Amino acid sequence: MFRTIDDLPAEQRLLVRLDLNSPVEDGEVQDNRRFSRHARTVRELAEADHRVVCLAHQGRPGRDTFVSLSQHAEVLSEHVGREVEFVADTHGEEAQAAIEELEPGEILLLENVRMCEDELPEKDPETHATSEFVEALAPRFDAYVNDAYSAAHRKHASLVGFPLVLPAYAGRVMESEYEANTAIATREFTGPVTMVVGGTKATDVIGVMDALDDRVDRFCLGGVAGELFLRAAGHDVGYDLDDGDLYDDQWADNRETIQRVLAEKGDQITLAVDLAYAADDGERAEVPVDEIDEKTEEFLDVGAETVDRYGELIRESDAVFVKGALGVFEDERFADGTVGVLEAIAETDCFSVVGGGDTSRAIELYGLDEDDFSHVSIAGGAYIRALTGEPLPAVELLQSARNRE
C-alpha cells in the first residue's frame, strides 16, 4: 500500500494533485461530485495547518472544455468552506510568488496544469521528474499528495513526476477509490458477485466482462452493450436505425469478442427480456424481446420484467458492481432500468460500488442516498482499468515512493 495523509508530519508545505475535470456548458464549469469529494481532503489538510497548493487539469487543448481553473477555485471554495485563492500561472514567477506568500491553513489553486506544455506528453516518471515544470515547483514543497485517483491512469508530469522527487502520500479520495475499486479483485465475498453493465461504451464493458469472468458470478446487461449481446444471441436488435452511430461501429469492432464471450460465458450472462422505447404519442412503451422481428424503434431502456429479474439477482448477491446505465436515464421516461437497479442495490446491505461518471449522476438526479452504497466512484477511465486489473501508473508510484523510504 501507500502512505496516506495520516502519515504526514505537521505543518507541511504540500503540493496536492486533485482531479476537478468537469463538464463545461456554455463556458460555465458544472459543479459535481469531484468538487465535494476533493473538498474533504483539502479541508482536512488546511484544518491541520498545512499550506495547501492544489494542481488540477480541465479538458484538453483544442476542446471547448479546455478552460482556466478560475471558476473551479470558486466552486471548490464553496465546498471547502474556506477561501481558495487562484493564480493564473502553473509554475512561473507569479505562481511561485503566490506559493511563497501562503500561510499555514491557506489554500491556493494553480492554473490548469494542461496549459503547461511539460504536462501532457505520456512519459516515464524519470523524464517527467527532470522537466522544467517539476524542477520549478518541487523545491517549493515538503511533500506531494496525490488525490487524483480518476486521473491515475495517465503518465502526466503532475501525476508521475513529483512522487520521484518529493515524499508522496495518498489523499482521502485516492485512498477510498483505490480500496473500493480493487475490491472486486482483492476481497473475498461469501455469496454471489453481480456486475451490472450498460452505458454507451460497449468496448469498455466487454473488456471488463472478459477480464472478470472468474470474479463475477453473473453479469446483468443493458444499454448499448446489452443490445449488442442480444444481437449476438440471434435477436433482431443491436444495430443503428437511420443515421445513428452507437451500434454498427461497435458491433464491427467487437463482434468476435461478443460472440466468443457469449459462447464461453453464456451461463454467467443475463440479457434483457424486454426493452422500452418512445411510442408515437411520446409515452414510454415496452416490448418483449422475443416479439421483436425487426428493429423499428430506438430502444432507450430495459423493460419492467427485466428490472424485476435483475432486482432479484441483486437481492441474492453479496456484492454488486455497476458500470454504465441500463437506459437513457437523463430522460425520466427511460430511467426505470437504471433507477430500479440502483434502488434494489440501495435496499440491500451487500457490498456495492457504482462507477462511471455519467451513471453515478443518476443517484442524485433521482434522489437516491449515496450512503446506501458502499462506494460511488468519481472515476471513468481509471475505474475501468482498475476493474480489468490494469495498473494505474500514478498509484504504483505512490506505492514505490513508500518502499523507497
Ligand SMILES: Nc1ncnc2c1ncn2[C@@H]1O[C@H](COP(=O)(O)OP(=O)(O)OP(=O)(O)O)[C@@H](O)[C@H]1O
Ligand atoms: N440504450 C441506450 N441508448 C443510448 N444511450 C444509452 C442507452 N443506455 C444507456 N445510455 C447512456 O449511457 C450513459 C452512461 O454510460 P456511459 O458509458 O456513457 O458512461 P459511464 O460509464 O457512466 O461514464 P464514463 O463517461 O465515466 O465512462 C448515459 O448517459 C445513458 O444516457
Ligand SMILES: O=C(O)[C@H](O)COP(=O)(O)O
Ligand atoms: O475525467 C477523467 O476521466 C480524468 O480527469 C482524465 O481525463 P482525460 O481522459 O482527459 O485524461
